[in-house]
Amino acid sequence: MASSWPLNSEGDDWAPFPKFNVHNTNGFPVQHSSAFNIPDYMHNGHVGYPQGNMSAECRALLKPMTRRIYACLSCGRVARADNTQCNIANCYLPYMAHFDHVFSNTNLPTDMVEIRQTGTNQGYGVFARVAIPEDTILGFYLGEVHDQTAFFTDPATTSWYVFTTTRAAVDSRDYGNWTRFVNSHCDPNVSATIRNVGQVEGIAFQTARQINPGDQLFINYGRGYFAGDGEKPLLYCTCDAHEGPHLPPFDDEDDYAERYNKEVSRPKIDKGWRNKYRDTTSGKTRISKKFSSTTMTRSRLQAYLKTLPIEEIKKEVDPEQRTRSGSVDKTDPI
């Protein structure tokens, strides 16, 4: 059956797609890390969507669209008119409505933000060009949509760009929009929350407080993104809320010691930052409560690491940084 956009065929002719994350994080190899000239890629403000107004150069860089990206975010099924499993009324139409809406948010809102190198080990970041008021919806996190279970049990690839909704895994490693460049901070100024558009879920990026011109936009990837599920942390957060590379604290700092029997060390809070956010009434450090309700995940990276011989892991990760005491201060009296 001939198919036309958006019901594209899968095909095997995927073009190699350039990757952004050219730096190594804490000695871990970042796969597919060929350098890329971002101004070309960002050409007309799009990252990876076959929009009508995308330049030919940009389009040429993209993989042909696959059916995967049309999976319904609500039911997780592939949204095709000929897919009898998908209830067109409940899934496909709202899905299309969702994406009509989301596509209008796909452009980099160049009046508001810009993407540039942070000059740190975090690679590119997104910066405000103007003051952006609290509670502004900036856009939706877009990427290849996978069935969550299938995605996390497939050891074939790893991605550092995965958000989960209740059923889907949205991976912006190869396709996505500007939101994939938003870095993580322990006191984020942007929240990432699952929001429904009709019956379809999307991951909305919304300012958690007023953002000033020049400020970098940050969400909080969540402790799990850095700590992983295994014995060794996958990566240390280098945001300036805490001194030195650290694991982000658990969401509720006051609950922290009790919940984890005081065995888990806390990141040492940068004194300047701590005073800035100190609640003068209670004396406690205020951590933004607008944490992401959905977090990025790196389970597949862990799966990949498990496949490496132990000697190689040792080589790749600085042993100093692998121990918690090497990166956080157990004596911090908070």
Ligand SMILES: C[S@@+](CC[C@H](N)C(=O)[O-])C[C@H]1O[C@@H](n2cnc3c(N)ncnc32)[C@H](O)[C@@H]1O
């Ligand atoms: C979703 S990407 C963000 C965009 C990324 N900076 C880039 O240039 O493609 C996530 C990656 O950015 C880096 N990163 C973001 N926030 C970080 C943080 N707080 N500490 C350390 N690395 C961070 C890590 O390499 C992480 O795997």
